[in-house]
Amino acid sequence: MGSIKDYFSGLGKGVASLVKGLQVTGKEFVTPKITEKYPDNRENMHIAQRFRATLQFIYDKDGNHRCIACGTCERNCPNGTITLETKMVDTWDGKKKKKIDRYIYDLGSCTFCQLCVQTCPTDAIEFSNDFEQAVFTRSKLVKQLNYLPEKPEPKPTPEQIAKFEAEKKAKLEAAKAAAAAKKAAEGTTPAIELDEKAKKALAAAEATGDPEKVAKVKAALEKAARLKAEKGNA
Numbered sequence: 001m002g003s004i005k006d007y008f009s010g011l012g013k014g015v016a017s018l019v020k021g022l023q024v025t026g027k028e029f030v031t032p033k034i035t036e037k038y039p040d041n042r043e044n045m046h047i048a049q050r051f052r053a054t055l056q057f058i059y060d061k062d063g064n065h066r067c068i069a070c071g072t073c074e075r076n077c078p079n080g081t082i083t084l085e086t087k088m089v090d091t092w093d094g095k096k097k098k099k100i101d102r103y104i105y106d107l108g109s110c111t112f113c114q115l116c117v118q119t120c121p122t123d124a125i126e127f128s129n130d131f132e133q134a135v136f137t138r139s140k141l142v143k144q145l146n147y148l149p150e151k152p153e154p155k156p157t158p159e160q161i162a163k164f165e166a167e168k169k170a171k172l173e174a175a176k177a178a179a180a181a182k183k184a185a186e187g188t189t190p191a192i193e194l195d196e197k198a199k200k201a202l203a204a205a206e207a208t209g210d211p212e213k214v215a216k217v218k219a220a221l222e223k224a225a226r227l228k229a230e231k232g233n234a
Contacts, residue, residue, distance in 0.1 A: 052112040052127040055082075055105050057145045065146065066124040069100040073116035073125065081110045092156045093164050100146055107133060108141035172212045179219060198225060 038045065057065050069086045085102040117125055125145070135141060156164070198221040205217035 047129045047131065049129060051129040051131065052114060053129050053131040054107055054127065054133055054143075055110065055116065055125055055145065056128050057103065057147075058124055058126055059148060063148050064151065065148075066122040067100050067103065067146070068122055068124075069098050070121060072119050072121060076115045076119045078113065078115070079109045079111060081106045082116060089153060091153055097153070099150065101150075103145040104142060105145050106142050108138060168212065172215065175212060175215050179215070195225070 057067065059065050069084060071084050071086075074082045074084050083104040083106075084100065085104070086098050087101040088096050089099050091097050112127065114127060117127060133141070202214070202218055202221060205214045208214075
């Protein structure tokens with residue numbers, strides 16, 4: 001008797017549960033559909049601007065970027081997603097400048113934390129919201145962000161050249177004045193005869209055509225020769 005009662009009790013609970021489920025299903029059946037029609041609506045699909053999909057360089061209309069190859073983004077990336085390859089170039093004023101050669105970004109290991117973007121001192125990179133990044137091979141997720149050819153160093157303007165020459169002349173005159181003042185303070189000293197090695201070093205400096213460099217090298221060689229002579233006399 002008890003087993004029959006339990007049977008019909010369980011049957012009633014099952015039917016009640018089924019009816020409850022059918023009520024939910026029926027309600028959703030007549031509810032207006034909000035399912036995205038992707039990829040059919042790709043052209044007019046709205047994606048939030050704050051959505052982070054992939055890292056990219058910021059180029060202006062002339063194809064210039066603001067990356068200075070400082071390596072801040074590479075150091076702050078927790079996963080080693082960014083790799084910078086740099087090179088040294090000569091500027092018009094004879095100095096060396098570090099520039100970006102290849103900016104490698106591994107999308108497959110990126111956690112989209114945005115530390116690279118937030119710490120960039122020149123705002124040279126940003127995250128786009130282009131989420132369609134599915135590929136068939138892992139290697140295609142490794143991208144070179146600086147895809148445009150690097151432009152050569154800009155030529156100096158006449159004003160920059162004049163300013164550079166004036167500064168160079170001022171430094172040379174200041175060095176000569178300092179040397180003259182030091183010589184006057186120490187008193188007149190006899191001329192120092194340079195050995196063959198020192199003469200070759202001085203000739204190499206003169207070959208550069210930089211008067212400031214020649215003056216510095218000559219003063220250093222004479223000082224070294226003077227100290228050597230004084231040590232020998234002692």
